[in-house]
Amino acid sequence: MEPIKYKLEFGMKSTPVAILWDYISSENGLKQWFADNVKIKDKQYSFIWKGYCQEARMVGMRKGLAIKLQWLDAPDKTYFEMRILTSEMTDNTVLQITDFAEEDELDESQDLWRSQIDALRRVIGCK
Secondary structure, three states: OOOEEEEEEEEOOOOOHHHHHHHHHOHHHHOOOOOOEEEEEOOEEEEEEOOEEEEEEEEEEEOOOEEEEEEOOOOOOOOEEEEEEEOOOOOOEEEEEEEEEOHHHHHHHHHHHHHHHHHHHHHHOOO
């Protein structure tokens, strides 16, 4: 069965893009909300949760705008992307997540992202 692609958007108030970018793209930023520890070497990312390590590779990046990663054990056409959107009119920043999940895991996957982004908002101070 093909994984289902979905997108979620999270308002980040008027968080400066440079700050949000650091939290979604750097070792230091990611380990404050996404994983217990993060190691980045070249385009290889190691995410560690309670001793469990999952590897991903960066398959795309537009600096200051979006980063796209693919889990090494995931199907070839799947990825997850974190994209920063801004509105010049409202000065609001939105973090858009694109990810894939099996149909029977869709709700759980979306809930996990919601929980993770809540943690990010707390760290940034925009909750």
